[in-house]
Amino acid sequence: MRHFLFVLLAILAAPVSALDEATVFDKTVAYLTRDADCSEATTEPGWERRVLTMPRDGYRLRYSRFGCAPGAKGALVIAPGRSEPSYEYVETAMDFIARGFAPVYVIDHRGQGLSPRLLADPDKSHVEDFGDYIADFTQFVAAVEADLSALGASPDLPLFLTSNSMGGAIAIGYLQKVGGDTPFAAAALVSAMIHVNYISYTGKRARWLNLRIYSESGVAVQGWWRCAVAWLWNDDLCHDYASARTFGPYQPGTRSFEQDAEAMMTRSRARYALRTHMWDHFDWSGIRKAEYAGENWQGPQIGGTTNSWARGSVRFLREMRAPDSLARMVDTPVLLLSGTRDLRAYRQYPGVFDAPPDLSRHTGFCDDLNAASLAADKGYACQFSAINGAFHEIYKERDATRNTALDMVEGFFLRHVR
Template identity: 25%
Template sequence: MAISVERFEDPGLCPPGARFGRIRAGEGAVLRVAVWRAEGDCAGTVAVLPGRAEFIEKYYEVVAELLARDFDVAVMDWRGQGGSSRQAGNPAKGHVGHFSAYRADLEALRAQALEPCLRKPYYALAHSMGGAILLDAAHDGACWFERFVATAPMIDLCRLRYARGLRELARSLCLSGLSTAFAPGAGGAKPYLRKPFAGNLLTSDPARYARMAACVAQTPEIAIGAPTIGWVDAAFQLMRRFEDPEFSARIATPALIVAAGEDRVVDTPAIEAFARRLKAGGFVTLPHARHEILMERDAVRSQFWAAFDAFIPGPDAPRPRMEGERKAPSDSG
């Protein structure tokens, strides 16, 4: 992986040892990736796969917590968002025409960042859109992670009225050549983190919300606005695949799905129904969490980390050291 120093890396918040680089995926996409190596013994690597409109800087706290557990860490900006290249002319548009494009991003992450830089075994922590992408890849046998955790995966959207009509409208508009236009009524170019904390659907933690908003205020180019019609159409196509009752039963990779009890972005009952049919793994709902579980209050996050620690790296792997736990002294001497 080509290593570079990104001007929007924040040395005050970024965990030490970060290496930022650029990798290339299909269709000319250039992706920004950051990697960290744990000191000493390593329990493996966790690849953090963000949701739509997210960016590496948002996950600095999570990276520090994974490093404290003796994991190497990689975080990637999907094509069309964060510090990665855009697929439409307007940099505020996080556009893709089909979610298979994200599959190419995953493969590029493996071949150009994880394998050259970080230690096996490989695990993943994926949020929302990232979780949907990974679940789809696992269904198709294209998941090379040993096991993974998906928080609030985008199985279906919350309380979406007239879903069939909206799907047909998005498909029709794409066929009419409007794929790269902003989805009507979705907010246009304004990033969601430019909006006030009150009434937000993402987190009940004002301090973490303020930190995310500060990242965007400091470096506006990492933010995007509303989805494009093409992205919406592609998301609908993927979510239709999840409606198959046998879809999750065909996923062989052990997966832990963590849902948010107060989610108003994705549909928690749909996630629960999907997760019940998993062949290997488990399911947890955090009752008082909003959509962005990893950006929530400490009480919610501690519940998440308890579930994560029980699942990753798995029963047959060496147990990673918990934060604050001293390493055992050497037998020598």
């Protein structure tokens, strides 16, 4: 009962978000332009960009650390979604730091964000093997633990995990890899990539044939053909865009906000405009010159995925959902948080345009994980929650939706302090 009251009071006393839609654009651009690390006295959290050299291939992975000292409630790791740089989580980092979680560590996944590109065309969202993301994340978490130790954090300081979209799949893969050796007290996976609504990337109508061509099985067959067969006469095909006509190279000046359109991924015009500015107008030349000598990085912007990425993601997701895989992640409490209008997650039906979005793939994943955890006598490992009306990028949604999500995530973390 005392623990319940502590959690309730902590939630009720939680501060409002550090920024809001009226201030987020100007204040975030000013914060990133100032580029202040922990050596400079400031009332705002320091932003430090770190480099990790991957031991297996020498790749120089990037990540950001926001905040300079351990928080009262623990530290936080964030795994962003596909195409998201670590700096896009500065507002979320400020929110969690204000709530007592610090530092906040955010990874730039291989080939995107602030990390160097893997192909000569820097627009291509590519990975040779989806497992590379998991291996990178494992090294990143080890670096976080070492940094917390260097900061003098108590060995009992809780470490929490949250994510968005593709970062959720990577987080799940990591939890399945480490099993009971997880350093995380709990994980809140937001808009997790569990089973992708691939047709949402194409702009095509949800007709019977399209839904099968752009289903998980359809993508798997296309990826197999392009990467395992057609490469015999076109060895570049696996590195080509999976859908160049509809989702190929990124074109500056093409991002245009449409109110209440699910394809925007957010209903917040200001937060949508922030990404556009940082991709199209922000001056990255100083950071590029100082930190990327000899590396393939021109800026954070990125276009569509390659056939290799599409094929690898399908293969990984199918393995990730397998019963044996789920049984390896029952030691970490998981909150699966989705928006009821998450275009990337819900199941579409041909010709039934007024049907409500169906999130059964997410609820089913939670049910399957709970079945595995109950079989291992671990209790219920997964909690599914939905935010009514929220789009895909919940941490970049409108203020009311963001604050609801922050409260839910913090409450879940506090309920699972070891």
